[in-house]
Amino acid sequence: MGQVPTRERIVTAASRLFYGEGIRAVSMDAVAEKAGVTKRTLYYHFTSKDDLVAAYLDGRDQPNLTLFQQWFTAAEGGLADKVRSIFFQLGRSARHPKWKGCGFLRTTAELTNMPGHPAVTLAAAHKKKVEGWMQAIFEAKGLRGAPMLARQVALLMDGSFTAVMLHRDPTYMEIAGETAHALVSAALAAHEPSP
Template sequence: MDKLSTRERIVSAASRLFYNEGIGRVSVDAIAAEAGLTKRSLYYHFKSKDDLVTAYLDYRDLPNLQAFQRWFEEADGSASDKIAAIFNQLEISAKHPKWKGCGFLRTSSELINMPGHPALKRGIAHKQRIEAWLAGCLAAGGIANPDDLARQIRILLDGAFAVVTLDRDPSYMTLAGQAARTLVEAASRQQTGSPPA
């Protein structure tokens, strides 16, 4: 098996274990076993567990962003409807028995005392990428102050992730989506000068 496919097997195994159990509870031995490799082979591709944690977040970055983009594009209606649809889809995801919350937030919380950790930087970059994409969508819809509004929606997203993870009640996702819809509708009215409904 070539190096690339071996590396992918390792990252895939690490991703499953880290997401399901948390990074602190998963050993390099467990990842090697999950990937069907020796620990020596794993260390040939990754110098340390820290490198594996960073690769795990890299592995999740683009698929997560693409899911948000797909949900936005597939939703009917205005920008506010499309933003709310993201939260609705997250509620569906959160109902799955294997859902364990946001891997970026969970990993970041485990690394909170290590501000220079590469994986923590990846988590920050991912959240900023989501925020920038949201701002772009809002700007394309002609909404005023899209950067500030995108930050507000990000707060609602991450807050909903935290509450649903803690309470195990997916309905908080849709409630957060309703709040996001209200914010986007208010910004749209402000842009057009329409009176409140």
């Protein structure tokens, strides 16, 4: 097995530190130490901490979406059940002792006074990608108002992330999942022709 490329080692180390401790709490010295590189090597690959924070979120983008898609596909039942299962899987994840919430939302909260920051832009794009994926699923089922339904489900998801981070109670995700199930069920019922 080959050696892990230096840039990848740095991003992996930064990801663990940023997710575990927060963006502002982690110094570039700490990242270099965890990655086993010098600061000079770190700055060779990333010109600033901002670049490294953006790389951290960029590295979470596709894996997070893929995980949601896997949970959706693996779930039994109809469309509403599959949407609800994403929330229940998130609730399961939130019960893990190392769970610290949504890395995208936490990073954005830390950078709230920097709306043009590359990491904030990446976080917004990720959230839009998840919403767009749900919209495509709803449109494929022929549901009217698919964009609004996808946005409602996305709001439930992000709201439940926030509530669980605040209250440390994963049942908020499960309740949000039941609400998403009800919304999707209502949309499906409205789509079905009357007898």
